[in-house]
Amino acid sequence: MNTKYQNSQFKELITQKRVLICCGSGGVGKTTTSAALALFAATQGLKTLVLTIDPAKRLANSLGIEEIDYQEREISAAKLKKAGIETQAPLFAMMLDTKHTFDNLIKKYSDNPKKAEEILSNQLYRHLSNMIAGSQEYMAMEKLYEILEERDYDLVVLDTPPSRHALDFLDAPRKMKALIGDSLLKWFLKPSIFVGRASFKLLDRPMRRVFKTLDKVAGFEFLQDLSVLLISTSDLLDGFQERAEKVETLLKDFHTSFLLVASPHPIPISEANFFYQKIKKSNLPFSGFIFNRVRVPNRESLKELSQVSSQAKKEYQKIKNFWNQLAKRDQEELEQFKESLGQKMDALIFKTVPEFEQDIHDLKGLYQLAKLAFG
């Protein structure tokens, strides 16, 4: 293991940064890691919030955020003490529901409630608002921005949705700008055009051709529905865009940093690589990697083994071989990944956390993890 980098790196990280964003593919323990990191920060005297998405039920329960109520919940000192944890500053947790955050955003940027209602009740919007690429991820950032503006946390740890699209929101402002920037598109979206087929006559020939084809491709009614949705949302886009730019500035700030969480298996590693490239390409501040569930070779040698039957000895050895084979695989994966990073790795955190005997689902388990991984 890398001896050059000690756990003190995390102490440094949490004191230097105000926002830590954990990215990674699904099933690698991202939520648990985020919660443990926040807990660690609180034991180091930082008033900390962990913003999480879809935690396992039992973990949510132990953090006291089993209900989605958009509230930051303090984990009481008594509860922490009961789990044997001494925090030096308060710890808060909050669960994000991205679908509703999107609705709230529409309400916020609409001129009046009637208009907001119009959008929210649009059939297409209702079905599709959770499908717009990157919108979920964008909402997480939006909430983060709001919290940093309005609250005085020393540190906020953000757990991102487990998808490749977690960084798509970075393209969102540009995409929107391209869309509304087109004055012709605005004209194109005028409702009068869609009043009836008769209005086709008003179009010049090339435009008429485009329309006819679009109609053929998508269907007239569909276009009409879509145009109504786009018209009602286009006014919002200015406010939206301004905010998106602010969020981008925040993400590139010196006080923000990204961490990648992965596990030592081919797919999570290839996903970590994908994220790493994307983070670099987007010029985002990056601190390093945390590898969870790493199976380490078991080296126990039991003197008492001489007392058991030969069958029992054989079976014990079978388990040991099985486990050590798995461990060897993990070590190989990690070595390969490190090699692929080359010298760049020297400036980065590279933390491996061994697989635990049990799922972590309570504060005690989280604390154990926090001490082991960061303390």
Add this chain to the structure above:
Amino acid sequence: MTNFQTFKNSQLWFVTGKGGVGKTTVVAALGLLCAEKGFKTLLVETHGLNHLAKLFEVEEAGYQGKKIRKNLSLLQVTPEKALEEYLLQQVRFKFIYQSLFNNNYVRHFLDAAPGLLELLTIGKIWDLADGTASSRQKSHPHYDLVIVDAPSTGHALSLLTIPKVVDEAVKLGPLKKKAESILNFLQDGDRTKIWMVTLAEDMPANEAIELSKKLHEEVNVHLEAIFVNSMWPQLISEKTFAEFKKLKIKSSLLDFYQSHYEQNQHYLNLLQKKLLHDSLFSLPLLPQKNSNELEIAKALSHELSSLLSE
């Protein structure tokens, strides 16, 4: 019970499951097995992933697809390509298509149309799988079976729901027709089989239960079978355990093994109880000499072969 006899006439297999449960390896194993049984099989990846190409150690397959071994091909569906293809099919004349596709306004419009790209992705998959759709000129060879590695639970669900959404939201036109045909195909349990891969652990098990409910309620499709992946095998007998216990030998290795094994059994029971499914297959955790995923997929396909021929 599920076995090869009951699904040899199916045309589309959709493999879903949470990230990190080993779904891609199971897809590869199913592909290897079906190819071996003599089905001309196509594996499909969506959302710009190319994990299967890596697993089979081949170059990226692309939208046109590529044969990777006997009876087995690989293809990547990208929504942009699907859009291009769809427009060409509808418009027929390339120059009109070009004026349309190269028109910035139209492009932005289509880009911003929520759900459209998803519909075209599932549409392309349907197109590949539906052997009876002969009215159109086929742009690809015939496959007996198409197996889709659907990315994550959320994305899989949105791919499967979108035809229904469009069918309900759009009143007429070609999109509605397309959505209708896809929906019929997906809901036809003889032609379309939906599989799920999960783990006998807290999060994946609960998410699997949730997904199974949603598939039923929102898309009206049902799961053909559930693969519970990476199960710790029983490596030690009761007798040996008792021996260690009696002699009060403390072994971190045995404790570790025991706790994982018990956890697996606990969540397997939970899955059985909540899913009430008669086709719940356990796939073992396979230790290999090296981390070669193709070897693991091959070993897994042997496991599947014996499970599915029972």
